[in-house]
Amino acid sequence: MALQTIREAALSAGLPVKTVRYYDEIGLVRSSARSPAGYRLYDATACHKLTFVQRARQFNFSLDECRELLDLYENRQRPSREVKKLALAKVDFLQQRLATLSDLKQELEALAERCSGDDRPDCPILTAMAGDQDADTAQRRPRSKDEL
Amino acid sequence: MALQTIREAALSAGLPVKTVRYYDEIGLVRSSARSPAGYRLYDATACHKLTFVQRARQFNFSLDECRELLDLYENRQRPSREVKKLALAKVDFLQQRLATLSDLKQELEALAERCSGDDRPDCPILTAMAGDQDADTAQRRPRSKDEL
DNA sequence: CTTGACCTTCCCCTTACAGGAAGCTCTATA
């Protein structure tokens, strides 16, 4: 298979051109060569890596994690243990996030349910946010690092 | 109640000082005054607003949404309808996120389960990301805007 | 009088790109 332009490579991996250029720039997936005019060129291996990263991204892995996974994938000696570790860590992460979001949704749903949603101004949602009932609970739960 | 320094206000709202300064800077919650030396000073109302925003943030509202909620809260004429609309939109948003993350977690869990996780290098996780089975599915699902 | 805690502004860093400007290159068509 011949070398591909950035557009073709991006298309085959299901990524925007800008993203592919970015991956090259940060050294995550380098273009395999440059044309005399300076155009990025991608061979089959590079295209493959782009696809790999695209999939890993769909599984919610960060670019740094993708880098690790690519390394593991490329290193034919790596033990599957390490990959599994990464995957399970991600599963844990997702589990946490799910629990938090689920709680959040329930609380918000409950508040919304008690709101008349008409022309009257009384609203339990605003009251809940304005009230001082658990001012120090907030202290103890200062917005976890892992956003969302 | 006397005016409070930024630290005291931050503490009472359960927010980092940097955050309170940031809210002032972007005009979300302005400090009510400045000391002769230029120190930010917060009165009870300002502190109240900080707490309000902190709570709204815990409910996953963006700063822009917090601004809207604050407006609604301050405007004694607003109909509760608008607040409810915002809340329900957020609930919808959370619902979407939950569904996506849940799917993701299940897929990843399934993959991890099939990985031996030992010294051998074969790993279905990496295989799944490297495989070409649904190269165009990726095309049709080009990473939704609503991240995570 | 000095130390240490607190405050100020200013600037860069983060994630993972998107949008756009200025300018070069390639191809197809008139």
Add this chain to the structure above:
DNA sequence: TATAGAGCTTCCTGTAAGGGGAAGGTCAAG
């Protein structure tokens, strides 16, 4: 062969919501 249009390049700016830290002013206590 000239030119239009698509495609490529680099560079710059912006996003959300602050965090980290430098340089420097301020305040209360010992």
